Amino acid sequence: MAFLNVEKEIEKYKQELHNSFDVASRIVIKGDDKVGFLYLKSFTDQQLFVDGIYEPISRYQGDITLDVLQDKIVKNSDVQEIKTNEIIDNILKGAVIIFTEKAGLYLAVDIQFYPTRMPSEPPTSPVIQGPREGFVEDIKTNITLLRRRLYSKDLVFKQMKIGKYSNTQIVIAYLDGIANKQVIKDIEKRLKNIKIDGILDSYYILSFLENKPDSLFKQVGNTEKPDIVAGRMLEGRVAIIVDNSPIVLTLPFILIEEMQSSNDYYTNHHYASLVRVVRMLGIIIAILAPGAYLALQLFHYNVLPLNFLITVADTTQGLPFTPFLEMLFIALLFQILYEVSLRLPSYLGLATSIVGALILGDTGVKAGLISPPGVIVVALAKIALYTAPEEASQITVLQFIFLILGGSLGLLGLAGGLVYFVNYLTTLDSYGTPYLAPYSPRIPQDLKDGIFKSALTEMKTRPKCMNSPNKVREE
Amino acid sequence: MKDLKISARQTGMICVMLIFANAFLTLPSLLHSEVGADGFFVVAGLMFFDLLVLGTFFLLKARFPDDKFYDILKDHLGKILAKIILALFMIFFLFKSLLAYSVVLLFLKQQVYQDQFELIAIISIFPVICHGVFCGIRTISRTIELFFYIVVAGLVVCIGISFTNGGGMPQLFQTQIQSFLSSSFKHAFSFGDYLLLFIIMDKIEIKKGQGRKILSFALVGITLMLLLLIRFYSIYQVTAFMHTNAIVDISSVPAQFTGIGRLDIIAMITVMMMTYFQLELFIYGFCSSFLDIFPKLNNIHAVVLYIITFFVLYYGLLSQYDFFIDSTENYFPYFMIVVNFLVPLTVAIIALTKKKGKEYEKIF
Known part of the structure; x- marks a missing residue:
């Protein structure tokens, strides 16, 4: 097992973070062992750090290892052993990095904390009937809001990061077996090809997902309401959730969506x-x-x-x-x-x-x-x-x-x-779906949710224009 | 022009759109001046002939479901004859578009616009139809599909309004068979629109039994046309030849009776929409034929050639409207014998010459 020079290591990573004022470090000397901590004050739960990590480690008699940390000290947060190249990433994600001198370990404990807003009725889509919850800027809350509506093992969230400086977390959400695989693949490919310095809102990735980005017409669906996203996912669409944005994008998009409200x-x-x-x-x-x-x-x-x-x-x-x-x-x-x-x-x-x-x-x-x-x-x-x-x-x-x-x-x-x-x-077409469907070309079964809406009992199939592999909604 | 397939339903709608325009405006009064209310039978006869042409299209499509019209002609008649036939088609579509444009222009000048209308028409019409042609037949057919019921509703409303204008039974069976035939011959150029289907046949997807769909749409178009003629001759009786814009004239309700303005605005808007579609289709036919003859050139060349030829003919040779109408009645009928009779006949023979082992596709 390698021996770590904790002071040197902490200094090294502080330098790498340009000695920003919110980079904090502590060292605990435990007999012949030393344990160092490195974290961002602005992005971690200070109380949790002191009560749940720093003090228990100071009090603990014995060597600090991954098992000890996991089983005896930190009980409420995720602990993982990381490699040196993952240290900066983890700090930026809101983890506290623990350096153990004797054991030579780098351990990351997730204690990320930042102020978030509670889900409330979005100002752009007020409703008279139906759920009033809206998405917020926190991606975890948004995922929770979707999970609460679709308790299914087939609800998949695929994560990726975009933005050279923003490293924004982007999640592709879909129902496996309902969303068209080719559409998912195309969206993933387009997202992976985005080489941009920063993504500050979901609108930043909009043009990268459109077939004709210079067009006047909207080619990607967007909403602030989780019930609408869940409804669209049940129809075979794919949702794209961007961290720091209350607006979730959905694809494929057709023009008739502009006339559909969740109230309907x-x-x-x-x-x-x-x-x-x-x-x-x-x-x-x-x-x-x-x-x-x-x-x-x-x-x-x-x-x-x-x-x-x-x-x-x-x-x-x-x-x-x-x-x-x-x-x-x-x-x-x-x-x-x-x-x-x-x-x-x-x-x-x-x-x-x-x-x-x-x-x-x-x-x-x-x-x-x-x-x-x-x-x-x-x-x-x-x-x-x-x-x-x-x-x-x-x-x-x-x-x-x-x-x-x-x-x-x-x-x-x-x-x-x-x-x-x-x-x-x-x-125009959106990932293989004609923009003016179901009217041009006419798709008779999709007309049930067109300008004239049929009762839910009559909408037994998913929209044909979404090319879903699972066509049946009601058996 | 993008090579994308269109459905049988969209083809049927194209058939309906192709019938209209000048046949709804000047033709009924022109026919009345020659054969009276029996103009109805002239139109019915010529439309029946068009249905036969449609029949030859079905035969050819059943025999060669995925082939291009030019390739079929080339395989059976040789390259040179195939190119000559397509050149004739080019001329046909060019003059059809000229006729449709000049008739509508005259109508709009008289009814809707006054000064400087030529420029307004050019700016309004040509960029739009050229864009449509560049986008391809699927775009044109999808646009027609979206507006189809609005246009048909407009026509039905116009015919419906005509019932408020009263009218009696038109005086039919007043002319001799010779006048009937000569009138039919003279106005043959106003028909023959289904020839476009040959040009776009490789882009049409007709599944089993869908031929009926196309035929039904064509019959709807013909029925509307004949209904309009009957109403026109019923309302205006012996003075019908004085009313040059049939569809607008039958839907004119005097403002003092209704208090809701002139309802013929519906007819005007319907005619405007139909003009766009018809011109898009004719220019597409022209460009498509041109590209078959000169495969190394592209659609920009085709559209530029069309625009230049169109304006040279329109402002150079045909600026005299009466001269143009006279030409369509005196010279074009001979041209139509070749294009709308001999070509479909040849096509029918080709389609019926069945090779061993090759079955007909069941489109009905």
Whole structure:
């Protein structure tokens, strides 16, 4: 057995950690033996270290070996013997490294500790019925939240680390035998190929998982709710959990997921279908309404009902802007107010609403800068935007694109824009799953959880588009 | 153009989309000026002929399920004849797209837009359809699949609205068989759209029994077309020849009666959507034929050639709309005898010449 120079060893690793102020060390002299401790003060449970490791070791009469440490001294934490090249890694993970001079051992005891938030209802996905728990920034808690929903031996968590400096823990979760093996392999391959300095949130790895990273459209599912992730895993999807992020990614992703909310599964399916239709209409209105209004006003006013046409003509008369600029101005105004409301403290929210809605809107109309129909149309589109269950930033971008198309090319431009975007969307696929499934290509059995939702008793199979090896959900 | 398979259902939807456009706009009034309400029978007859062409497609597909049309022609007729046939197809698709574009352009100019529409149309249409063609037939067919029921619903609503305009029984059986035949011959170029299926036949996947699906969709398209004609001739009777945009005219409800604006906006949007799909399909047909003739070139060459030829023809030779329509009636019928009669006939003979040991695929 090799003899260790504890002081020298501790100094060596302290140097390697650049003598950071939170690197702590202690040495206990036990007769002719010495035991050294090296750890990060900022990342370990200090109380546990003193009460559970330092003092018991100081009191113990005899040599410190792995068995002694495991069986007689440390009872609440994992203890393992490590090699020299694993020391720094273990310190950074929140372990205390124990150097024993006589036995020549390097032992790591996991006493990692850091402040975490308790699971709470995520602000992005509030629900009326169903579980309210949301993921947190701690990966262990997130794994626990999933384990609590899927008590199965087939629930697999595969861990890897990405980020040269961040060494972020990333976990691929799936149900073995339900998730498609090829999809798992592809995801693992892509994750392994990520060579980046740091991963600070799950959004950092998003573009590496997308087939077309420069696309406007989202190609990876994301949610803050464990029940949604568990539901998606039961459908054959794979989840990717990133440490320090409350957002869990799921793959493969299809566009219809944007219209599905967890609420739909905890309510009557007829009502859920109605809500989904409303959501779809809301999204269509959000994207097309400003552009269509502008197209009708500028190019095709003769198709408007006479009374409405008179109102529009009356209210737009004498405005300093052209209708196109007016709509663009109102849409930008709403976007500015939205951005402001996100960043202002909540106690200023009411003031912003008053300034935005009353002063800018009402006074703008009274001052003859903008027209009431224009404000109504943009306001309707902006409100309709929030019918989408998850925050869909691409809808806002599309809204502006179609506003420009409608204002410059009329209805033909809007129709062209629609055909162009659908053409583009049909070229997208997420790990072998067509993006517009189950509508294009049509997959009849998957329509049961499409815009119209069937009762759970009728959804006997997993979505075909997920290519799950185990197709049956209900026997 | 990516070589990816499309389903029988998507093929059926393509068949429906191919029928529409100019047949829904100017053709009914043109036919009425020649044969009165018997234009209905002209359309029915020509569509029946198209169904026969569809039949030859099924025969060929059953005989050569995975083969390319060009390869089949090359194996049976030789390389040169195969290239000549594809060159004829190229011309056919080019002029079909020209006809569809000019008819829709005229309609939109009259009904929806006023000044500077040429530029708006070019900016709105060409980038979109070129993008569609570059993405390939699967993209085009999937887009059609997504919009199919919306477009068909638009047509059904237009036909439904036409019932609010009243109308009596159209005066049928008023013309002699000779006029009927001459009118059918004159307007042959407005049909023959199923020829595209030959060009994309290797990309179509028809499983056992799925031929019926394609036929059903084709019949739905034909039924809608004939229903529209009947309604058009019923409403406008002897003045039908004065109404140049059939689908829009039948769905026009005077605003003072409804208070909800002009409902023909539905027809206009439907026609716009159909135009995009039809032009995408025709240009795809053109480019695909071109690439079969010149396999060393790529789709960029094909699309660029199409765009240049299209604009030279449209603005150079065919800027006179009446001249173009006259040409389609006077010269193109002869061309159609070759393309839409002799070629399918040859194809049918090839398909029926069964080699020993080679069985037909059961697609029905």
